[in-house]
Amino acid sequence: MHLYLHIPFCKQACHYCDFHFSTSLSQKSSLVDALCQEIILQKDYLPIKSLETIYFGGGTPSLLTEAELVQIFTTIRTHFTVSPTAEITLEANPDDLSVETLHMLRRYVNRLSIGIQTFDEATLRWMNRAHTAIEAESCVWQAREAGFENMSVDLIYGIPNREKTLWQTDLQKALALDVPHLSAYALTIEPDTAFGRWQKKGKLPPADESLAAEQFEELTKALTDKGYEHYEISNFARPEQYARHNTAYWQRRSYLGVGPSAHSYNGFSRQYNVANNARYIAEIRQGRLPAEVEELTVVDQVNEYLLTGLRTQWGCSLSELTTLLGEDFAQKQTHDLAAMYASGWLIRNSNDRLQLTGAGKLFADRVAATLFVE
Known part of the structure; x- marks a missing residue:
């Protein structure tokens, strides 16, 4: 069985992101309480009670405090068995990964997925990312020193109005970090984002598909030449170091998703939680699941x-x-x-x-x- 937990909070809104999140942390404690209550309400969603993977996504799960992680894991272990070999992943932003935080996280999770996106300072500012170019590199080395061997980094390509050599530099720096896993995504402009609004006003050109295709081919060659397997369109890994949680999605395995906007799949239907923090918390407090179910033909x-x-x-x-x-x-x-x-x-x-x-x-x-x- 596989468990996904959506942590819908961020320090600031990246200009390209249309995931469900809030930049106000005032409801964080209440939401963690509700998320734990949903775990209890959903404990029988799937017949298997042994967890092979746990994935903290968002949002920015690296904003969770140790007390909040303890609360969540206590709830999980009370109602499920966690396999001794379980992959436990937490998405993190470089600016959250102080040495102290990394050592704390290592007590609870064994895999980090770090949202670097680019190593270029100007592009980070343009995207409204919270971290610096220096933090993008240093956090990986510090994570390794803290005991994290299983790590992934995210990159974005196909960025308009940008020197093409900057993508090549991003690839070189990512390879120099020698992480076992790398995910890379073409920039997409979604309507309900800052970039989408800029594009509507004519301040941002449409996505350049030919540029994205060219940089995708550069990405593929650079990583496969270094021994990475291109095991999914956007994902590369050293042999046998695939993201086990995401691979479960692609291979049609059942999973439980908790938290606002989280999805669940049992093989025959999909379940979608409401993408609204206040409504989610209110419904869970009443003992109701704020979800819609879609039966799959x-x-x-x-x-x-x-x-x-x-x-x-x-x-x-x-x-x-x-x-x-x-x-x-x-x-x-x-x-x-x-x-x-x-x-x-x-x-x-x-x-x-x-x-x-x-x-x-x-x-x-x-x-x-x-x-x-x-």
């Missing part, structure tokens, strides 16, 4: 598997697609599969799995959409 399950599975190095099993669909998937989608093979974006490997080619990784969503069943 056979078509939903097949198409979700295509959308997530094709993004990974393992691809999609044709036999599993056939089992889900209840009829021969390859036969049903003969025409579309032939078109994708001919495009050079998709192959059917010797293990009877559908996999994207290197060129196909640039068109992952298009390939999946082409193969969707109706």
Whole structure:
């Protein structure tokens, strides 16, 4: 079983982010209380009670105090068994990772996912990130000294109006840190963000897809040349050091998500918590789950598997697609599969799995959409 906890607080709003969060910390204590209560309310959501992974996302979970972490873990361990080999990840911002904080976190979690995004000072300011370029590098070395061997760093590419050499510098600095895992995402401009509002006013150009594609190819070459496996479109890892929690999502495993805006999946339905802190706290205090449930049809399950599975190095099993669909998937989608093979974006490997080619990784969503069943 896999557990996700959404911590919806940040010091300040990054100009590109449209995740659910608040920059006011006044409700943090009340929300942690509610989150713990939701863990109790949801303890029977899945039949398995042994946790293989725990993931603190957000928001900025590195804003949690030690007392709050103790409260959360006490609740978790009271109602679930945590595997001795569980991967316990906490997302963190470099400016939160003082030496003291790192040693405190090491007592509770064994993996950090650090939101660096770029090592360039001017770009950090433009994004409205809270950390400095110096902190972006120093926090990784300090985390290693504190005992963290399992770390990931995030980068953003495809940034408009930026010297192309700065992306190459970001890659060089990330590789020099020698972390076992790296995630990289193309900048997307969402409407309800500062960047979205700037773009609407003509102050920011549209995302440059050709630039993003060029930098994605530079990223792929740089990391694979250094021995990283490109195991998911946006994720690279040293051999066998994949993010186990996120891999569970991509491989259709069940998970429980707690906290405002968190999602849960039991194999047959998805559950979505309200993305409003005050409403979430009020409903939980009344013993009610502030969630909507979406029952997944056979078509939903097949198409979700295509959308997530094709993004990974393992691809999609044709036999599993056939089992889900209840009829021969390859036969049903003969025409579309032939078109994708001919495009050079998709192959059917010797293990009877559908996999994207290197060129196909640039068109992952298009390939999946082409193969969707109706």
